[in-house]
Amino acid sequence: MALVWLDLAGVFFFAVSGSLLAARKQFDIVGSVLLASLVALGGGVIRDIIINAGPPAAFANPVYVLPPLLAAALVYFLFANVQRFTSLLTLFDAGGLALFCITGTVKALSAELNPFAAVLLGVTTAVGGGLLRDITANEVPGLFNARDLYAIPAFLGAGLTAVLWVSGTFSAWTAVGVAVLVFVFRVTAWRRGWHAPLAVRGWHRFGLDSTGKSRGLD
């Protein structure tokens, strides 16, 4: 079914983002495969555990091991000549995000969760792998410390998927349409630097409050 192919494509995109980060961190080839696996399969394993319908697909179905191996091999042979590392990682990550917010939502709807829960689970699937990647690489997760919109595109994609599903118009073609929309939204937000306001009204970055004084956190 088309959904499996979309899921495998998402797994591959996230796996490449994991292997790219492993390369930048100077991990070895084994660490590259393992980090690719964690990023690519982590979000889906969390999803399947929460849906609670038998062992996660990543363990039960051997085909899910191939994308991380392929990603690590690609990075091993091709990355030495790559200059624009951060751009490449962001693009592959955006591809995984765009596909997983759809497949995660559909898997939850197929397991008969209500549409509201399905959207939350779709977003969790989409952002889970990247969160694990950043935590294990010992960085503050981009999910929380976003310089540009990251979770919002995932919410948009999961919400559209739920609407299409409930209205009976979900198909391989509308799924691809949603994926393209989420991908373009995420990449545009990144290139244009679209961002949400800070967590406190009147604050701006650089450690000063709106009156220009240091914030004096105790």
Add this chain to the structure above:
Amino acid sequence: MALVWLDLAGVFFFAVSGSLLAARKQFDIVGSVLLASLVALGGGVIRDIIINAGPPAAFANPVYVLPPLLAAALVYFLFANVQRFTSLLTLFDAGGLALFCITGTVKALSAELNPFAAVLLGVTTAVGGGLLRDITANEVPGLFNARDLYAIPAFLGAGLTAVLWVSGTFSAWTAVGVAVLVFVFRVTAWRRGWHAPLAVRGWHRFGLDSTGKSRGLD
């Protein structure tokens, strides 16, 4: 039932602690909502996955999304004038700890786990959210690196809850009594600096052993 209200109150307290940390870390408002959700709902999701009784309440029941949204809004509008940041975070965190060690234990007992396992699961629920908060914020978790007692009050609350339940005297009133006791214990430990001995006999902080020499770790 009263237990749901205690649980929602605990969710709200932990959510505020998450949004406060997001503010201090200069995350944006989306990151504030997401970190509040992770801290507030993470411990309960781990508990429900371990109990293994269908999808976690945080996904199945839409009402659990409200406390993180409310917490992020409160911090957004009110925090700019707050001076005593660390104190506030510690107080809200203590409130969540006091309520979750009770509701986590009761949920486990209701799922027919034995009292011993229920106490362990209650403590896991209570400390899980804060552990996730510290890990994602890229700090050594306060749970392990405690300058004052943190897990001990949770064990006390979970243990008392199990005793009340087994003896048939658990009610909304005794639950509130246990919560107050745990909260006062935790806050007093924090203000007075009560702490446990270090992990090795004869060692003290500041990198010197009991003979005054540097420890020479290889």
Add this chain to the structure above:
Amino acid sequence: MALVWLDLAGVFFFAVSGSLLAARKQFDIVGSVLLASLVALGGGVIRDIIINAGPPAAFANPVYVLPPLLAAALVYFLFANVQRFTSLLTLFDAGGLALFCITGTVKALSAELNPFAAVLLGVTTAVGGGLLRDITANEVPGLFNARDLYAIPAFLGAGLTAVLWVSGTFSAWTAVGVAVLVFVFRVTAWRRGWHAPLAVRGWHRFGLDSTGKSRGLD
């Protein structure tokens, strides 16, 4: 049954590694017990959640609480005189790795997962606790950033266990044989500095590529 004893021995070894790290990080005795519990029981809890066969053994069976308490007590009373900290941690960690890759694989096979999934789950069990240990101690996990082979011995042990099981020759004696083999392989790799190539062909550590120029990551 012998398998429970092997599992408990693995739990104890990982618990000691957790308490040793707690000592080096100057955590207190409560943090030592909790970190020992997380490292020793975390991998098994993840395994049992993925197998999805009721509450994890670590919660259901009270005996699993004893090894972390014992480990924290041992480190508390004996560690002040220990000089070779890193060596000791590596040895205990290798012992846990050697036993968990076997018991994890066997538990998965007993739950009727296919041998392929069982090997993946055995490796996950074996490396999961150490991964949690490094993440909570706020270090880049040794699993990914290995200066010597770590995951490969676990794969070897899990694979041999699956072969023995499928061929009907798995027994307490062959299990001990596999454990000794994995332990010797891991310790030898550590002492000799055996390592895999980096994640990108032609790169070496120290931030220079094969042409001697700085890598110019953007």
